[in-house]
Amino acid sequence: MSLINKMQITFPSRSVNEGFARVSTASFISQLDPTLEEISDIKTIVSEAVTNSIVHGYADREGEIIISVYIYDNRRVRITVKDRGVGIPDIKKAMEACFTTGSEDRAGMGFTIMQTFSDKLKVRSVQNRGTIVTMEKILCPRP
Template identity: 50%
Template sequence: MYDNSMKIEFISKSQNESFARVSVAAFVSQLDPTLDELTDVKTAVSEAVTNSIIHGYENKEGIVKIEASIKGRELILIVEDNGIGIENIDMAMQPLYTSKPELERSGMGFTVMETFMDSLQVESEKNKGTRLIMKKVFNSLS
């Protein structure tokens, strides 16, 4: 059982990326994170949501779902879409790989998420969507 949890969903518009980032940051604030910890989470959320919008839905309208849960000092964060899915997860997770080179994407989204969170799990099925499960333990003291 979790100590606390929240769920939000929103239309896959780039304007909603900042809403997602700030919403998760507000939820995480109950753990009294350091500024660095909070920035890590906000950056990971930003990358995950941007991936859903650009790659999952290919800038078409869909729904992005975020679920955040706290258990002790650990944040469990799930970002999910019902987009086109990822054909080859291993390839997609390689630094500098992008499926959209014409958009001048850096191909660093998953690398950034892995760097700033303690763990990243990617589940995806072609034409059904993608689910990212990220975890981070907060070392700051309340």
């Protein structure tokens, strides 16, 4: 697997930056000429991961969120979303559908959505150190 291109952005955990993260990731990926559906999938998974860092990771303070996007050969895209927030005590439990530690307006479906719209999802987290979500998506071949 050889790296073709990469980018990284860092921004404070303000909800206004969620849209920025989503659009800038999609914009970087656009060099692969993705389908509208692939762009939409990528926006969705970035949006879920960034929202989690904002509302859960940095629930009671502002902190930095770092997104890295890597483009490998064969149209393989890897996106990592990292925070240095509170971390997740039980990752397996957190990834179950409908599990949330948030208020009642949260559906607990974020990780399920990330799983559905990516080809691979990995979550690493240490309590009081932070969380890193790695998602991979392989784009369809283009003529």
